[in-house]
Amino acid sequence: MGVRERRARQKRYLRQEILDAASELFVREGFENVSMRRIADKIEYSPTTIYLYFKDKAELLEQVCAEAFSRLVQRLTKIDEQPGEPLEKMQRGLLAYIQFGLENPHHYRATFMMPIPEGMREEKLQQADSPGMQAFDFLRRCVYDGIAAGKLKVKDPELASQTVWAGIHGVTSLLITHEKFPWVGREKVAKSMVETLIDGLGGARA
Amino acid sequence: MGVRERRARQKRYLRQEILDAASELFVREGFENVSMRRIADKIEYSPTTIYLYFKDKAELLEQVCAEAFSRLVQRLTKIDEQPGEPLEKMQRGLLAYIQFGLENPHHYRATFMMPIPEGMREEKLQQADSPGMQAFDFLRRCVYDGIAAGKLKVKDPELASQTVWAGIHGVTSLLITHEKFPWVGREKVAKSMVETLIDGLGGARA
DNA sequence: ACATTTACTTAACAGTGTTAACTATACGCC
DNA sequence: GGCGTATAGTTAACACTGTTAAGTAAATGT
Numbered sequence: 350m351g352v353r354e355r356r357a358r359q360k361r362y363l364r365q366e367i368l369d370a371a372s373e374l375f376v377r378e379g380f381e382n383v384s385m386r387r388i389a390d391k392i393e394y395s396p397t398t399i400y401l402y403f404k405d406k407a408e409l410l411e412q413v414c415a416e417a418f419s420r421l422v423q424r425l426t427k428i429d430e431q432p433g434e435p436l437e438k439m440q441r442g443l444l445a446y447i448q449f450g451l452e453n454p455h456h457y458r459a460t461f462m463m464p465i466p467e468g469m470r471e472e473k474l475q476q477a478d479s480p481g482m483q484a485f486d487f488l489r490r491c492v493y494d495g496i497a498a499g500k501l502k503v504k505d506p507e508l509a510s511q512t513v514w515a516g517i518h519g520v521t522s523l524l525i526t527h528e529k530f531p532w533v534g535r536e537k538v539a540k541s542m543v544e545t546l547i548d549g550l551g552g553a554r555a
Numbered sequence: 556m557g558v559r560e561r562r563a564r565q566k567r568y569l570r571q572e573i574l575d576a577a578s579e580l581f582v583r584e585g586f587e588n589v590s591m592r593r594i595a596d597k598i599e600y601s602p603t604t605i606y607l608y609f610k611d612k613a614e615l616l617e618q619v620c621a622e623a624f625s626r627l628v629q630r631l632t633k634i635d636e637q638p639g640e641p642l643e644k645m646q647r648g649l650l651a652y653i654q655f656g657l658e659n660p661h662h663y664r665a666t667f668m669m670p671i672p673e674g675m676r677e678e679k680l681q682q683a684d685s686p687g688m689q690a691f692d693f694l695r696r697c698v699y700d701g702i703a704a705g706k707l708k709v710k711d712p713e714l715a716s717q718t719v720w721a722g723i724h725g726v727t728s729l730l731i732t733h734e735k736f737p738w739v740g741r742e743k744v745a746k747s748m749v750e751t752l753i754d755g756l757g758g759a760r761a
Numbered sequence: 762a763c764a765t766t767t768a769c770t771t772a773a774c775a776g777t778g779t780t781a782a783c784t785a786t787a788c789g790c791c
Numbered sequence: 792g793g794c795g796t797a798t799a800g801t802t803a804a805c806a807c808t809g810t811t812a813a814g815t816a817a818a819t820g821t
Contacts, residue, residue, distance in 0.1 A: 356767085356768095356818095356819095360768090363768095379670065380670070381670065384807080384808060384809080385808085385809065385810085386807090386809090394769080395770050395771075396770095396809090396810090397770070397771085397810080397811085398768080398769060398770080400809095400811085401768070401769075405809075405810075406809065406810090458670070461729075461732065461733075462668055462728065462732060463732065464585065464586070464587065464664070464732060465732065465733070465735075505739065507739045508739045508740075508743060508744065508747050509747070511738060511739055511744050511747075512726075512744060512747045512748050514725075514729070515722070515725040515726040515729050515730075515744060515748055516721070516722050516725050516748065516751070516752075517725070518725045518728070519720075519721040519722050519723070519724045519725020519726070519728070519729075520718075520721040520725070522668065522724070522725070522728055523667075523720070523721050523724050523725075524721075526667065526668060526669065526670060526671065527667075527671070529671075532717060533711065533714045533717055534714075537714060538714065538717050538718060541714050541715070541717075541718045542718050542721055542722065544755070545718050545722070545751075545755030545756055546722075546751060546755060547755070548754070548755040548756075548757075549750070549751030549752060549753070549754040549755025549756075550751055550755075551754075562787095562788095562798085569799095590776080590777065590778080591777080591778065592776085592778090600800075600801090601800065601801050601802075602778090602779090603779080603780085603800080603801070603802085604799080604800055604801080606778095606779075606780085607799070607800075611778075611779075612778065612779090
């Protein structure tokens with residue numbers, strides 16, 4: 350009677366194989382060069398097979414990104430669990446966020462820098478469980494914790510969170526798209542942004 | 556003997572007409588929906604005619620963006636010429652930059668948020684006269700002026716400039732791509748970022 | 762053993778950027 | 792005025808893209 354299960358397992362397996370193939374093409378060749386046909390070639394199936402497992406290209410790449418971002422969320426929760434001053438945790442978290450973006454430029458681009466195809470703007474990102482939003486939530490918790498500990502002096506915590514997000518997104522995205530710009534140093538700019546944000550929000554750093 | 560000139564004038568005219576058509580499609584329909592054929596339809600020429608005036612689609616859209624960004628540079632120089640405290644000028648400039656991005660999301664996206672097609676990364680953006688770089692130069696001058704006036708306390712002015720750029724780029728790009736995110740308020744976040752950056756860089760604001 | 766569901770493929774549509782080859786017109790010159 | 796040439800624009804085609812509809816073959820349930 351395990352037939353049904355075996356079939357389901359095989360389906361899951363192929364689905365994952367598609368995801369893996371897409372992910373590898375994604376990181377190697379970049380977003381624009383991932384075509385359904387190329388993914389299909391890689392797994393040696395016909396292009397249309399993919400549509401039996403994913404609604405369309407957008408959904409497939411969304412899943413690929415979700416996988417990647419869940420790794421970021423893992424890192425962030427690990428940082429959160431470790432002991433330390435709220436502001437120091439925040440600093441480490443923000444740097445981890447930026448570092449993740451730089452290590453996974455294509456995934457970061459796809460989730461945060463691509464135009465959302467008109468109509469699912471509300472649904473997709475506002476879902477609190479979307480990996481992008483989980484990352485933002487971590488960051489927001491950092492701000493709230495900093496305020497609770499009296500280490501951050503801001504009137505509007507939500508505004509502060511969004512400002513911080515915008516800040517670290519700024520470095521990340523700019524370093525990604527303008528790789529060849531004469532940066533004073535990638536890590537340097539990242540660190541400078543994090544410090545500037547915390548200082549600017551009245552942070553009492555060590 | 557003005558024949559040659561008349562012909563040249565006609566060429567310039569058609570070139571501008573292509574630019575205008577592309578620009579209009581650009582702002583109305585967005586980047587991804589501007590196709591060479593659609594531009595051609597609009598000006599009632601064959602698609603290939605465009606290639607007599609522009610090397611390829613990238614160059615055409617680059618010119619479109621250059622036109623738009625020159626307007627930003629105009630605004631910024633106007634701000635620069637007006638009297639006022641360095642930090643206040645800076646604040647107005649940064650807000651103008653953000654506002655420009657929000658008013659011209661597609662142009663901003665094309666110049667600062669698109670992957671640069673591998674090979675012309677150095678040439679294109681590093682050219683000091685590119686409109687993107689002119690805008691950045693303004694911003695950098697603001698930082699240097701702020702330091703010179705003793706209103707900004709930073710060790711590395713270049714690092715500070717890049718941090719500021721990343722910051723305002725962050726708000727701008729995030730507000731563009733995630734329009735439907737429950738922002739605490741678009742202008743509010745923009746203002747908060749500008750203030751946070753200046754404060755974070757040891758700015759002595761009024 | 763037969764009918765049905767399942768998994769997958771082939772063929773096709775409508776679109777993309779771009780190139781090569783062709784055509785018609787306007788020009789300079791004798 | 793007529794002729795050859797440069798100029799400006801066109802048509803047709805290539806090699807792609809995402810996606811859908813229709814068809815096929817094998818595994819399954821009865």
